[in-house]
Amino acid sequence: MRFDLESGAGDGPRLGRLATARGEVATPVFMPVGTRASVKTLTPGEVRALGARIILVNAYHLYLRPGRDVIREAGGVHSFMAWEGPVLSDSGGFQVFSLSRLCSVGQSGVTFRSHLDGSEHFLSPEDVMRIQADLGTDIAMPLDVCVPYPCGRAESARAVELTAEWARRSLAAARPEQTLFGIVQGGACPDLRREAARGLVDLGFPGYALGGLSVGEPKSLLYSLLEETVAHLPADRPRYLMGVGAPDDLVQAVARGIDMFDSVFPTRLARHGTVLTRDGPLRLRAARFRRDRGPIDENCRCYTCRTFSRAYLQHLLAAGELLGMRLTTLHNLHFTLELVEEMRGAIAGGRFASWRISTLERYQEGKAARTEE
């Protein structure tokens, strides 16, 4: 994988290009999440048609089901799920710490019980690299230690230390055909994040992820932690902010020099019946939309908005019709991918600063107005 920084520098909005064996990706980029080798409700053709060029899958989930052997024998996750573009696999560190029943974290790795059937598993950083090799993903992530928010300084410091050690071991275990990013942890302590970033940069990764953010901390803290971490990352390597996908967060993070994002935010929100617009999120189940013959957004060109009314979408969601979740997912991904595309245009045109102000103002005003209703 190669990363070319095309405009911008270290700490402001940047344009870049990730060149992978499976195609080029313009950055900033949003990666739709296909946790279990499916971007929920959508076909790979639809995901691509929406403008996505790289997606994410989760090693923890796929390790537990269907199992690494099934995907290896299918020729890797691309062929398994019929997605031809690049794929980034999350190591599943976050899921081990949040979803499974964690048994113990030792120097050598993690022992946990599956959230599916309670079976006990041990995974070392090397195991997780082997699983991702079986998945055959283009970009892999090392196993890391995730701490909850809020978290004491001592615990955060230990997590950073172990994450650094595991990063080193993961790098040694990485296959040449797979790109491995480092993950900067450090909870809400700027100095720990700085230390973590420096340690990883010394190891020399081709890309750096920011983990353990957007886990409940206030937005202002998220943004300042972003700034303080990015300051210690090399300008010529991609920065990936894990698990962030709300419209305002995307804009604020791009403004601070982030290149890559993934998040279940737009797709999960969609399945719960909330759709994104430039004027804030819209809860389609609200009574006032019962007879609303207009689309989600008059100016949106997605299939859902070109074809269906808010009244119909509300009906589908209320009735539990799967088509409802599919149509809202389509809209929210369209919205998110288009927003990021628009940011790339604004950066290229040298008008990101003003675009950012007006876009955020409109989004936040609309959101506030709708919350008051």
Place this chain on the structure above:
Amino acid sequence: MRFDLESGAGDGPRLGRLATARGEVATPVFMPVGTRASVKTLTPGEVRALGARIILVNAYHLYLRPGRDVIREAGGVHSFMAWEGPVLSDSGGFQVFSLSRLCSVGQSGVTFRSHLDGSEHFLSPEDVMRIQADLGTDIAMPLDVCVPYPCGRAESARAVELTAEWARRSLAAARPEQTLFGIVQGGACPDLRREAARGLVDLGFPGYALGGLSVGEPKSLLYSLLEETVAHLPADRPRYLMGVGAPDDLVQAVARGIDMFDSVFPTRLARHGTVLTRDGPLRLRAARFRRDRGPIDENCRCYTCRTFSRAYLQHLLAAGELLGMRLTTLHNLHFTLELVEEMRGAIAGGRFASWRISTLERYQEGKAARTEE
């Protein structure tokens, strides 16, 4: 609506053409079911691309949710759900008797409690016609009295009598722009079905439905009841067998002069993980498909078979991924619509008799072999 019988006569396989204001439909035809104004998991464009030319919606369900006012104000169900072709609405008689908590059946209509919220409702045959007028469907069905199987003769006879009276009242209440079919009931009693058919034919409907079949009776009884009923229906009017959609039943019913079908069979089966093939149904969750890299059916040209393996579909279904249900639904509808299309070709080519024997033999042998496994 006009029906032209193009080949065949009263009691054997027939080719026809239904001409509606929203397009022509070649018969025999299978109508995918969109109970709540959505053919589950699919967009209207996909349903049409699969070859469907007419679909079914359910007046009972749409009356309860989203409500007739919502659909009337949307300009009818076609515009509400973005389906441009003809739509047949089932009256919901079957659902009142099977799904809701039935309170009472009187001369004037039915009182029942909603299966959604327990609210009490009264609907007369005229009410049901008004609801269907609000839906704006091309073909409407009268409210009828459905009996369970097995059912005593006296109860079946009363049901036939009341159904006949309601059919008369429905005909009087029908709008000129909507085509109303009669529904032949009569349980498992051939003489009651004959009587019911004659009574409806005297009233002079533009089409006749056979109701209360495929409700648990043995297949041999279904087929003989079909024969005995069809014998009393005019050759120049379409015959619609309600609720039947298993591959062998479709073939056997077309052989006996049926022109129209609807059933949740292919779509419901799909959501439960069973897919249809010429060699019988296939339970995709079976352990032997875990690493099966082949498609559902090598010879199938549907998107699912052209793109995904049995192993991937099993994974999606096991993980509860909605895409799994969507892909199996697509396959099963493709299979069913193609089967009926092939029947039309076989009738047109004068080779239906031999096609029927070989097709049924293959399907039943494959089904038996798989059951033994």
